[in-house]
Amino acid sequence: NAGVTQTPKFRILKIGQSMTLQCTQDMNHNYMYWYRQDPGMGLKLIYYSVGAGITDKGEVPNGYNVSRSTTEDFPLRLELAAPSQTSVYFCASSYSPFSGANVLTFGAGSRLTVL
Amino acid sequence: QQQVKQSPQSLIVQKGGISIINCAYENTAFDYFPWYQQFPGKGPALLIAIRPDVSEKKEGRFTISFNKSAKQFSLHIMDSQPGDSATYFCAARSPTEYGNKLVFGAGTILRVKS
Numbered sequence: 001n002a003g004v005t006q007t008p009k010f011r012i013l014k015i016g017q018s019m020t021l022q023c024t025q026d027m028n029h030n031y032m033y034w035y036r037q038d039p040g041m042g043l044k045l046i047y048y049s050v051g052a053g054i055t056d057k058g059e060v061p062n063g064y065n066v067s068r069s070t071t072e073d074f075p076l077r078l079e080l081a082a083p084s085q086t087s088v089y090f091c092a093s094s095y096s097p098f099s100g101a102n103v104l105t106f107g108a109g110s111r112l113t114v115l
Numbered sequence: 116q117q118q119v120k121q122s123p124q125s126l127i128v129q130k131g132g133i134s135i136i137n138c139a140y141e142n143t144a145f146d147y148f149p150w151y152q153q154f155p156g157k158g159p160a161l162l163i164a165i166r167p168d169v170s171e172k173k174e175g176r177f178t179i180s181f182n183k184s185a186k187q188f189s190l191h192i193m194d195s196q197p198g199d200s201a202t203y204f205c206a207a208r209s210p211t212e213y214g215n216k217l218v219f220g221a222g223t224i225l226r227v228k229s
Contacts, residue, residue, distance in 0.1 A: 004158075033216070040124060042204060043159070043219040058216065090158050104151075104217060106158030 002026050006091050006107035013081040013114045021076040021110050023091030031094045032074040033058075033104065034066065036087040043090065049074055081114045088112075118142060119207050121220030128227050134192035136223045138205035141186060147208035149217070150179065150190050154201050162203070163190070195227045 007022045025032065030051050035043040035058075045058030049068040063085060065077040074093075078085060088111050092104040121138045128134045138148075149164035165172045165179040165188065172179045178191040192199055205220040 035219075040221055042119075042121070042221040045216055045218070048216055056211065059218075092158070103149075103161050104159075106160065108156070108158050 004091055004093055004105050004107035006089075006110050008110060009108065010111050011113070013078075013112065015081060015083065015114060017081050018077070018079050019081065019112075021078070021089055021091075021112070023074045023076065023107060024072050025074075025091075025093040025105070026072065027093060027095070027105065028071065029093035029095050029105070030071065032068065033092045033094075034064070034074070034076045035090045035092065036060065037090060037109075038087050046076065046089075078112075083114050086112060086114045118209075118218045119205060119220040121205050121223060123223060124221065125224040126226070128192075128195045128225065130195065130197060130227055130229045132195050132227075134190075134195045134199065134225055134227070136190045136203055136205070136225070137187065138189065138220050139185075139187045140207050142207070142209065143186070145207035145209055145218075147215075148179070148181065148188050149206050149208075150177075151204045151206060151219075152201050153204065153222075159204055192225075195225075197227045197229045200225055200227050 004025045033048040034046040037043050044060045047066040049055045055066050088109045090109050091107045094104050119140050150162045151159035152162040153159040163174050163177050176193045181188040203223045206217045208215050
């Protein structure tokens, strides 16, 4: 049982380049999330999805796009990378946010540097 | 703006001491308050959580104290150990159009000295 798998673990981008951070989970979770973590700022929600074909913006969606074509996968697309997008990105999933536990299972993170 | 305010930013505690991390919120729609623990190079993992109708929850050495009227909650780590050295995040669950989402505090870096 792999849980939440993110790729790549590390990536360096040049300003203006585009890339996709991959996230897949094998727990049959309906809900998936993308967070970014910056020092002293905690975790900020970028986008989330409540199921295949349904996504919604979080706190900091500008400069990112997502899609959810399957239950398992929730890729995060960065268009025209900017230095402000240098961060550690975490994908997470949960079975149902209506449950009392609302346990988020996080991936190991993807460290992105934009130069 | 930070919807959940967490303090201190960093904390150094001697082995065997008590670590205390505090969080405060304004949104009365928050209905669940988990704490996450993160070790370097890893994703956060759920540590302990509490509902707002409970004033205290204890799991082993970890205790959450919750003050609904003051809109504050805190994590106490008793008999702190070097293995507890990590970053701790408080969070609050917020209802949305499609379901719920978690809003996180800024995090506290805890170092337990042996």
